Amino acid sequence: MTDHFSTKLVHGHGYYDEELGHFIPPIFMGIICEHPDRETGQPRKTGRGTELKYAREENITVEALENAIAGIEEAADALAYASGMGAISSLLFSMLRSGSRIVIPMEGYATTVRLVEDLTKFGVDVSEVWPDTRDILEALSKPADIVFLETMTNPTLKMFDVREIAKASKESGAKLLVDNTFVTPYLYKPLRDGAFAVVHSATKYIAGHNDVLAGVTAFSDTKSIIKAWEWRRRLGSTLSAHSAYMVLRGLKTLEVRVERESRTALAIAEFLDDHPKISNVYYPGLNGNPYKVLADKILEKKLYGAVVSFEVKDGKEEAVDMLRRIKIIKPSPSLGGTESLLTYPAMSSAASISREIREKLGITDGLLRLSVGLEDEQDLIEDLDEALK
Numbered sequence: 001m002t003d004h005f006s007t008k009l010v011h012g013h014g015y016y017d018e019e020l021g022h023f024i025p026p027i028f029m030g031i032i033c034e035h036p037d038r039e040t041g042q043p044r045k046t047g048r049g050t051e052l053k054y055a056r057e058e059n060i061t062v063e064a065l066e067n068a069i070a071g072i073e074e075a076a077d078a079l080a081y082a083s084g085m086g087a088i089s090s091l092l093f094s095m096l097r098s099g100s101r102i103v104i105p106m107e108g109y110a111t112t113v114r115l116v117e118d119l120t121k122f123g124v125d126v127s128e129v130w131p132d133t134r135d136i137l138e139a140l141s142k143p144a145d146i147v148f149l150e151t152m153t154n155p156t157l158k159m160f161d162v163r164e165i166a167k168a169s170k171e172s173g174a175k176l177l178v179d180n181t182f183v184t185p186y187l188y189k190p191l192r193d194g195a196f197a198v199v200h201s202a203t204k205y206i207a208g209h210n211d212v213l214a215g216v217t218a219f220s221d222t223k224s225i226i227k228a229w230e231w232r233r234r235l236g237s238t239l240s241a242h243s244a245y246m247v248l249r250g251l252k253t254l255e256v257r258v259e260r261e262s263r264t265a266l267a268i269a270e271f272l273d274d275h276p277k278i279s280n281v282y283y284p285g286l287n288g289n290p291y292k293v294l295a296d297k298i299l300e301k302k303l304y305g306a307v308v309s310f311e312v313k314d315g316k317e318e319a320v321d322m323l324r325r326i327k328i329i330k331p332s333p334s335l336g337g338t339e340s341l342l343t344y345p346a347m348s349s350a351a352s353i354s355r356e357i358r359e360k361l362g363i364t365d366g367l368l369r370l371s372v373g374l375e376d377e378q379d380l381i382e383d384l385d386e387a388l389k
């Protein structure tokens, strides 16, 4: 019974207080508990066997969220962090050493790409490649330690053949890390295709309400988690109990939110594709999109996520004007929440990329990124139509 995705979203935290009958995890705000337990003289232990004594290491509310994430990602175990970047940086610090080689596409969440570039100062060999499966496979002809991918790139939604890359990574001795933030475990589970670990900015769809900052990592084996756990403790990037509760609360509706938002996103992508003021629409669910065949192979539900990027014909002026004119949709960074948001990548996330590379990637001055929320489909289309007039 508990094997189905939607049931795991609601009950997968596994929390149950036998004494009081509570089955919804409370927020354990205390950062300490008795250590050792006065009755047994032994430390209390978590499900993973670590000691329960101090909240930077372990907390029952956070553990409940980690159980739920491990369940939905079909992982051996999971860890929760103070933000998506907390998850990514802690994971990389736990896995890399001086002389390690990491392969990463040049299009992705810019803060992640800049973090990886800066790891060269610790002696890490960084191979930044064109965001294409073939280029990653070619980079793997030389030994590597880590390949870091986003299932769909930010902001032009390029996709990769994760299965092929996971196979090639294993052959070259590398571990594949997948940032699955844009796609969510409802639409795709990278561990099934051979990824070593999956990370999320849980700030986005996992929590889903634009009101909490969090990150999670799900691991394919329990052994590796101990090292990652140790680095989370050292870096202090652990999620707070209050935030864990907020994420757990949002997580229960992940499936219904992503299902509805993805359907609205497809309708909006089709509307924009026919609009005379739009020169390009980037959405892997659109017929004619270069990633449609790959998307159909990877995203078995035939839902393509709820981010749509598009390019207005008149470039910067029109793009900035649109940000001023939209009403229901808010001009704001981030994605994956109940409110629809419109972002201008050339001035925000992609501002750190040189203009030449940015334009080659399709991140032109006219590009806008829309994160579709839970508002009415027709209202959103009218809002966009009015803003484009």
Ligand SMILES: Cc1ncc(COP(=O)(O)O)c(C=O)c1O
Pocket: 083, 084, 085, 086, 109, 112, 150, 154, 179, 181, 182, 200, 201, 202, 203, 213, 214, 215, 334
């Ligand atoms: C794909 C992706 N990964 C990671 C992050 C970082 O997450 P956070 O903002 O929760 O630190 C973001 C943030 O936008 C993102 O879009």
